[in-house]
Amino acid sequence: MFFVLAIAAKAQITGEIYDSDGYPIPLASAIYKGHHVAAASDMDGKFTIARHNGWELTFSSVGFIPQIIKVGPNTPSHMKIVLKEDSKTLGEVVIKQKRERYSRKNNPAVELMKRVIAAKKLSHLENNDYYQYNKYQKITLALNDIKPEDLVTGKYKNKSYVKDQIETSPYNNKLILPVSVEETVTQHIYRKNPKEEKDIIKGQRQEGVNNLLQTGEILNTLLKEVFTDINIYDDHMRLLQYQFTSPIGETAISFYRFYIQDTVYVDRDLCYHLEFIPNNQQDFGFRGELYVLADSSLHVKKCSFTLPKRTDVNFVRDMKITQEYTKLPNGEWALSVDDLTTEIHVNKMIGDLLVTKTTRYDDYAFDDLPNKLFKGKAKVKHEVDAMIRDEAFWNQYRAVELTKGESSMNAFIHRMEQSKNFKWIIFGLRAFLENFVETGSTRTKSMFDFGPVNTIISNNFVDNYRFRISGRTTANLNKHLFWKGYYAYGTKSQNHYYGTEITYSLNKKKNAPFEFPQRNIIFETGYDVMSPSDKFLMHNKDNVFMSLRTQKVEQMYFYNRQKLSFDYETDWGLSFNASIKAESNEPTGDLTFMKMPGAVTNPDANGNEFVHKIRTTEAKLGVRYCPGQTFINTKQQRCPVNLDAPEFTLSHTMGIKNFLGGEYKLNMTEASIYKRFWLGSWGYVNTHLIGGAQWSKVPFPLLIMPPANLTYFEMENTMSMLKNMEFLSDRFAFASVSWDLNGKLFNRLPLIRKLKWREWVSVKGMWSTLTDKNNPLLEQNQNSTMLFQMPEGASVMDKKKPYWEVVVGVHNIFKFFAVDYVRRMNYNGPGIKKNGIRFMFMASF
Numbered sequence: 001m002f003f004v005l006a007i008a009a010k011a012q013i014t015g016e017i018y019d020s021d022g023y024p025i026p027l028a029s030a031i032y033k034g035h036h037v038a039a040a041s042d043m044d045g046k047f048t049i050a051r052h053n054g055w056e057l058t059f060s061s062v063g064f065i066p067q068i069i070k071v072g073p074n075t076p077s078h079m080k081i082v083l084k085e086d087s088k089t090l091g092e093v094v095i096k097q098k099r100e101r102y103s104r105k106n107n108p109a110v111e112l113m114k115r116v117i118a119a120k121k122l123s124h125l126e127n128n129d130y131y132q133y134n135k136y137q138k139i140t141l142a143l144n145d146i147k148p149e150d151l152v153t154g155k156y157k158n159k160s161y162v163k164d165q166i167e168t169s170p171y172n173n174k175l176i177l178p179v180s181v182e183e184t185v186t187q188h189i190y191r192k193n194p195k196e197e198k199d200i201i202k203g204q205r206q207e208g209v210n211n212l213l214q215t216g217e218i219l220n221t222l223l224k225e226v227f228t229d230i231n232i233y234d235d236h237m238r239l240l241q242y243q244f245t246s247p248i249g250e251t252a253i254s255f256y257r258f259y260i261q262d263t264v265y266v267d268r269d270l271c272y273h274l275e276f277i278p279n280n281q282q283d284f285g286f287r288g289e290l291y292v293l294a295d296s297s298l299h300v301k302k303c304s305f306t307l308p309k310r311t312d313v314n315f316v317r318d319m320k321i322t323q324e325y326t327k328l329p330n331g332e333w334a335l336s337v338d339d340l341t342t343e344i345h346v347n348k349m350i351g352d353l354l355v356t357k358t359t360r361y362d363d364y365a366f367d368d369l370p371n372k373l374f375k376g377k378a379k380v381k382h383e384v385d386a387m388i389r390d391e392a393f394w395n396q397y398r399a400v401e402l403t404k405g406e407s408s409m410n411a412f413i414h415r416m417e418q419s420k421n422f423k424w425i426i427f428g429l430r431a432f433l434e435n436f437v438e439t440g441s442t443r444t445k446s447m448f449d450f451g452p453v454n455t456i457i458s459n460n461f462v463d464n465y466r467f468r469i470s471g472r473t474t475a476n477l478n479k480h481l482f483w484k485g486y487y488a489y490g491t492k493s494q495n496h497y498y499g500t501e502i503t504y505s506l507n508k509k510k511n512a513p514f515e516f517p518q519r520n521i522i523f524e525t526g527y528d529v530m531s532p533s534d535k536f537l538m539h540n541k542d543n544v545f546m547s548l549r550t551q552k553v554e555q556m557y558f559y560n561r562q563k564l565s566f567d568y569e570t571d572w573g574l575s576f577n578a579s580i581k582a583e584s585n586e587p588t589g590d591l592t593f594m595k596m597p598g599a600v601t602n603p604d605a606n607g608n609e610f611v612h613k614i615r616t617t618e619a620k621l622g623v624r625y626c627p628g629q630t631f632i633n634t635k636q637q638r639c640p641v642n643l644d645a646p647e648f649t650l651s652h653t654m655g656i657k658n659f660l661g662g663e664y665k666l667n668m669t670e671a672s673i674y675k676r677f678w679l680g681s682w683g684y685v686n687t688h689l690i691g692g693a694q695w696s697k698v699p700f701p702l703l704i705m706p707p708a709n710l711t712y713f714e715m716e717n718t719m720s721m722l723k724n725m726e727f728l729s730d731r732f733a734f735a736s737v738s739w740d741l742n743g744k745l746f747n748r749l750p751l752i753r754k755l756k757w758r759e760w761v762s763v764k765g766m767w768s769t770l771t772d773k774n775n776p777l778l779e780q781n782q783n784s785t786m787l788f789q790m791p792e793g794a795s796v797m798d799k800k801k802p803y804w805e806v807v808v809g810v811h812n813i814f815k816f817f818a819v820d821y822v823r824r825m826n827y828n829g830p831g832i833k834k835n836g837i838r839f840m841f842m843a844s845f
Contacts (some may be wrong), residue, residue: 004179005511009633010068010145011050011051011080012048012049012050012051012077013048013049013050013051013057013071013075013076013079013345014047014048014077014079014574015046015078015079015080015081015571016044016046016047016080016081016290017030017041017045017048017059017061017082017083018045018080018082018083019080019084019085019533020082020083020084020085021084023039023318024044024046024172024173024323024618024842025040025043025045025064025083025236026041026042026044026045026199026306026320026684027040027042027061027288027289027304027322028040028041028045028047028059028061028064028083029059029060029061029192029261029262029273029275029289030047030049030058030059031057031058031060031262032049032052032056032057032058032259033058033263033721034057034261034329035052035054035284035396036262036263036264036265036684037050037052037144037261037275038050038261038264040289040304041118041320041843043409044170044171044172045174046118049202051071051077051666052071052359053071053072053075054070054071054072055071055075056068056069056070056071056636057068057069058069059083060261061080061083061275062082062275062276062277062289063805064084064085064289064630065083065084065085066083067081067114067462069843072217072414072424077688079207079673081413083203085309086760087507088127091326094418095784098204098269099367099516100188101239102257102387102613103783104253106236107258108779109258109259109260109274110253110258111180111727112250112258112260112272112274112292112308113248113253113258113274114205114253115298115514115738116292116298116300117249117250117252117253119297119298119299120233120248121334122297123299123333124169124233124310125190125298125332126190126192128190128192128352128366129191129192129193129368129767130189130190130191130362130368131189131190131365131366132187132188132190132363132364132365132369133187133188133334133361133362133363133365134185134187134202134361134362134363135184135185135186135187135188135359135360135361136183136184136185136188136359136360136398136399136400136747137184137186137229137357137358137359137360137408138181138182138184138334138355138356138357138358138359138400138402139179139181139182139185139220139223139224139227139354139356139358140178140180140181140182140354140355140356140357140403140406141179141180141181141208141223141354141720142169142175142176142177142178142353142354142356142405142476143176143177143184143351143352143353143354144169144172144176144343144344144351144352144353144354145167145172145175145176145352145354146174146175146176146177146684147342148175149223150775151163153801155288156557158211158812159419161412161415161416161419162192164408164412164636165177165178165408165412166405166490166537167404167405167793169354169356169405171320171341171345171354171356172318172354173313174338174352174354175263176405177405177407177841178208178403178405178409179208179493180206180207180208180209180219180220180409180705181206181207181208181402181406181409182204182205182207182220182223182361183203183208183394183398184201184203184204184206185201185202185203185204185393185397185405186199186200186201186202187199187200187202188200189369189373189374189405191346191369191374192513194218196374196376197379198378198379198380198381199371199379199380199381200380200381200383200388201309201380201381201382202372202383202386202397203385203386203393203394203397203549204382204386204387204389205387205389207409207410208340209413209415209416209569210408211413211744212413218632218634220631221630221632222356222632222641223355223639224789224843225241225630225641225642226240226241227239227240227340227355227357229338229359230338231348232246232248232300232303233246233248233300233785234246234249234322235249236249236678236680237645237814239383240313240642240845241633241643241844241845242284242654242718242742242845243680243681244284244285244286245284245681246529247276247286247288247290247303248290248300248736249527250498251350251680252276254551255278255279255283255285255680255681255729256276256277256278256279256285257278257279258274258275258276258705259274259275259276260272260274260649261275262292263837266290266291266302267727268342269293269301270289270293270294271291271292271293271294271301272292272294272301273289273291273295274289274290274291274292275287275288275289275290276289276404277308278465279749280312280748281308281309281311282308282310282311282312282743282747282753283310283312283680283681283735283747284311284312284742285306285314285653285681286305286307286321287305287306287307287308287309287401288303288305288306288321289304289305290372290567291303292293292523292719293333297333297547299325299333300321300323300333301324301325301333301553302323302324302325303322304320304321304322304323305321306318306319306321307319308318311675312743312747312753312756312758313788313845314511314804314812314815314843314844314845315344315345315815316342316343316344316348316845317343317344317345317352318342319340319341319342319343319344320339320340320341320342321336321339321340322337322338322339323335323338323339324336324337327814329418333362334361335361335363336360336362337359337360337361338360338361339356339357339358339359340356340357340360341354341355341356341357342354342355342356358400360399362399372500376571376572377570377571377572377574377627378570378571378572379571379572380440380571380629381509384835386787393648400585402729404624408710411588415483415616416742417496417701423785425579430584430713433496434451434634434635435451435452435453435634435636436448436449436451436452436453436472436635436636437451437452437453440476440635441486445474445476446474446476447473447474447476447796448471448472448473448474448477449472449474449635449769450469450471451471451635451636452459452470452540452543452635454467454543454544454545455468455486455540455542455544456457456469456544456796457544458541458542458543458544458546458547458713459547459564460529460531460547460556460681461553461554461556461589462490462492462493462495462529462556462588463490463491463493463495463590464490464491464492464493465491465492465636466488466490466542467488467489467491467845468486468487468542469486469487469488470485471484471485471486471513472485472635473507474511474512475508475510475511475512477806479505479508479509480504480505480506480508480509481482481485481502481503481504481505482502482503482504482509482513483500483501483502483503484500484503485498485499485500485501486498486542488528488542490529492752493529495529495558496525496620496801497526497527497528497529498526498528499524499525499526499527499528500524500525500526501522501524502522502523502524503520503521503522504520504521505518505519505520506519506520506521507519509601509792511633511635511637512638513632513640514633514637515591515633516568516569516631517570517575517640518567518568518569518575519565519567519568519569520566520567521564521565522563522564522565522566522567523562523563523564524561524565525561525562525563526560526561526565526765526830527558527559527560527561527753528558529557529558529559529588530556530557530559530561531555531556531724532555532557532701532705532725533551533553533705533709533710533724533725535620535705535707536707536708536709536715537709537711538713539637540636542783545711546711547715548711548712548759549711550710550711550720550833550836551710551724551833552722553710554589554590554591554725555585555589555591555724555725555792556587556589556591556793557585557587558585558586558588559583559584559585559586559757560583560584561581561582562581562582562583563579563580563581563582563583564579564580564581565577565579565580565581565659566578566579569630570720572627573625573626573627573628573645574623574625574627575622575623575626576620576621576622577620577621577622577624577651578620578621578622579619580617580618580619580621581615581616581617581618581620581799582615582660582661582662583615584613584615584618584661585613585614585615585616585701586612586613587612590792591673591791592610592824593610593611593612593614593701593788594608594609594610594611594784595608595609595610595611595785595788595789596776596781596782596784596785596788596789597782597789598692598782598783598784599783599784599785611788614664614699614701615661615662616655616662616663616664616666616702617656617657617659617661617662618653618654618655618662618666619653619654619656620651620653620654621651621652621653622649622650622651622652623649623650623651624647624648624650625647625648626646626647626648626681627645627646628642628645629642629645629647630642630645631731633704634708639660643676643686646673646674646675646676646677647668647672647674648672648673649671649672649673650668650669650670650671651670651671652667652668652669652670653666653667653668653670654666654667654829655696655698655702658685661807661817664699664786666694666695666696666697666698666702667694667695667696668692668693668694668695668696668702668704669692669693669695670690670691671685671690671691672687672688672689672690672691672732673688673690674686674688675686675687680742681742681744681798682742683737683739683740683741683742683744683758684740684742685733685737685738686733686736686737686740687714687718687736687737687742688717688734688736689733689734689735689737690703690707690717690732690733690734690735691733691734692731693731693732694729694730694731694774697773697774697786697787698730698774698786698792699786699787699788700728700776700787700791700794701788702733703728703730703770703774704728704729704732704768705728706719706722706723706725706726706727706729706732706768707722707734707812708723708724708725708726708768708821709722710724712837712838712839713839713840714807714818714820714822714839714840715763716738716807717734717736718737719764719766719803719805719830720805720807720822720836720838721805721823721830721833721836722803722826723831724793725791725793725794726764726793727793727794727795727796727797727803728770728790728794728795728796729768729769729796729797730769730770730771730774731766731768731771732766732767732768732769733762733766733767734765734766734767734770735764735766736762736763736764736765737763738760738761738762739761739764740758740760740763740811741758741759741760741761742758742814743756743757743758743759743760743810745759748760755813756812756815757810757811757813758810758811758812759809760807760808760810760818760820761799761804761807761808761809762806762807762808762813762820763804763805763807764805764806764807765802765804765805766768766797767797767802767803767804768797768803769799769800770796770797774787775789775796776788776789777796784810797827801826801827802842803825804825804826805822805823805824805825806822806823806825807820807821807822807823807838808820808821808823809821809838809840811842812844815843816843817839817840817841818839818840818841819838819839819841820837820838821836821837822836822837822840823835823837824836
């Protein structure tokens with residue numbers, strides 16, 4: 001038996017294939033050309049192929065120079081193959097060997113891919129009346145590439161709980177420290193007529209460092225959003241929050257270069273073996289291999305792809321994706337294996353991270369499904385016990401076993417909590433990352449948090465320096481009832497301010513009342529000072545960074561506000577809100593409410609009469625539709641992460657006179673639309689359309705204020721060069737078109753492309769008008785008791801001449817910073833700034 005095994009072992013050649021930097025090359029080819037015998041290396045570059053003495057064995061991969069070895073009796077049974085990058089071949093082909101230049105015309109690889117793309121519609125599972133399958137998915141986050149010396153003399157010295165958790169990754173053969181793992185079992189169901197599909201979460205569990213923070217779910221949400229499930233049969237695959245052109249997408253022929261390597265057998269199925277690479281390797285695309293069935297279906301049997309080493313993607317050092325398709329009993333092919341591994345480097349302080357996503361699909365069925373499974377608009381449902389499944393459930397559905405580190409995650413976290421100085425480390429992380437200071441401990445969860453920290457000190461024209469203390473309760477105190485509030489003091493005005501808000505949530509919350517879906521009854525009351533443009537700020541007006549303004553904001557007012565509101569969100573993107581608000585406004589700073597000259601009854605020495613305060617009572621009803629939007633929840637607010645979701649809003653506000661002290665009758669309607677359009681490798685375009693009308697006759701504080709952004713931070717849906725209240729109107733329309741070219745132009749400039757900068761262009765326009773009944777500049781309104789005189793610096797826009805701005809920017813500076821140049825194109829005059837520089841902090845892949 002040993003003799004037979006020795007002969008069998010000698011009849012094979014094994015080894016590893018590396019690049020010149022020592023990194024393994026996944027799915028590289030080992031081919032006996034002309035003999036239809038081939039093998040591909042695994043994710044670690046390892047390969048095994050039969051020995052055939054006298055044949056030539058060729059090792060190749062896209063972007064590398066092939067290496068040919070003549071196999072003979074002296075050829076070792078185990079080899080280490082090093083392939084050099086093909087950095088000169090492209091230049092030689094283009095310049096010196098024109099006859100070998102890549103051409104799509106009369107190219108057999110291109111002709112084959114055209115047939116594959118044409119045939120893919122015939123193989124969609126959606127062609128069936130019904131189908132369903134089960135999906136098991138495991139996502140693990142680990143600290144990557146831990147050095148052995150770190151365990152002996154480095155940062156992990158004397159930390160036995162860390163040493164016990166460390167393991168060797170089977171994907172890159174490096175030492176890793178798993179810190180988070182999430183498992184999900186999902187049943188996917190589909191119906192053709194009427195078309196409907198849903199995901200039913202049967203089981204879900206998550207363990208790791210994310211459970212140490214109240215907002216730890218951000219980690220899992222971001223991992224799922226960034227590393228989404230992809231389908232090679234889609235024209236574009238959404239990954240890393242960008243769209244990548246699929247190698248079998250409608251535009252693949254123009255985006256990729258294809259090469260036929262050979263015809264090989266993959267699990268007894270004869271396949272065409274093709275390799276592909278982007279025309280420009282710095283574009284957002286893949287390089288990899290396809291194994292296409294050599295039959296009439298031309299279905300993909302197996303595919304693998306990685307990111308080119310010169311790609312413009314940030315933070316990702318290496319990414320490997322492998323997908324396999326299996327033939328079902330009814331003859332159709334369906335995805336069965338989907339594995340993704342990504343090595344990420346953010347900075348030296350955080351170190352390297354490894355994300356692994358393992359997905360298995362099975363139990364495909366095409367039987368009729370009962371209609372009750374499709375009830376409701378929500379695309380994702382959770383079974384009642386999904387979050388509390390026992391070990392027997394996971395043993396039944398777990399398609400891939402947990403590693404040692406993944407299975408001991410709870411014990412690792414528990415031992416970490418008992419370690420020295422852990423309490424102070426977590427305290428600092430929470431204050432820095434979450435902007436709040438918790439009052440809990442390692443044993444008791446925080447029921448009350450102080451913060452936001454960045455609002456403790458700020459500045460404005462009326463108060464000069466302003467100090468504030470604020471806090472909020474959490475769901476650890478009550479799952480339904482929440483309170484938040486603040487007290488502030490202005491050093492110059494010597495005024496005391498406050499704000500308080502009580503929320504009752506109809507559904508239980510994990511941490512905060514604004515978690516999706518919101519179903520809240522809210523009462524708020526407060527007294528404070530603000531400027532008219534503060535309502536357009538993207539953050540809290542007391543945020544210290546929002547105090548930095550491009551111009552002096554001297555027109556402000558005190559408000560005393562009481563508001564009762566109800567917010568209701570469905571699971572599928574439709575939401576409603578209703579509110580009633582009573583508010584008093586008292587001008588301060590350089591803002592005045594001055595009666596019209598003909599309406600003065602008690603003039604001062606200058607013949608003017610001022611109104612010291614106005615009061616309104618407003619009822620508002622609004623609707624919002626944003627299908628497919630996902631959020632992450634910070635302690636201060638929730639932030640959308642899926643910006644591909646379109647958004648539609650419509651609201652109407654009605655002023656009620658003589659109710660709760662209201663002095664004015666008003667009717668204002670507002671609507672907005674947001675939509676992102678992807679342009680393939682040319683990036684994406686964000687569009688905003690906003691419109692509004694004030695139908696009633698009202699004084700200027702109740703007119704429509706232009707969306708002026710007076711901070712140094714650029715925002716797409718505001719104007720950066722407008723002055724505070726520069727244009728007043730009762731009819732208004734705003735539009736912006738912002739194009740992120742994703743480095744498409746800079747990638748083609750020899751020196752600039754190394755910086756990985758990305759271009760940004762935006763055009764913003766605004767049209768507004770003031771009807772005669774609300775225009776205090778007209779002679780016919782000089783005796784009006786309803787209107788006020790126009791505030792200083794305000795004017796009426798020429799309705800035939802819209803205002804507009806142009807923005808040209810450079811993003812991805814140091815991977816997180818952006819600088820924009822803003823140009824005001826018209827309505828220039830004394831005191832008007834035509835040019836400006838604005839900034840943004842935005843980290844993206």
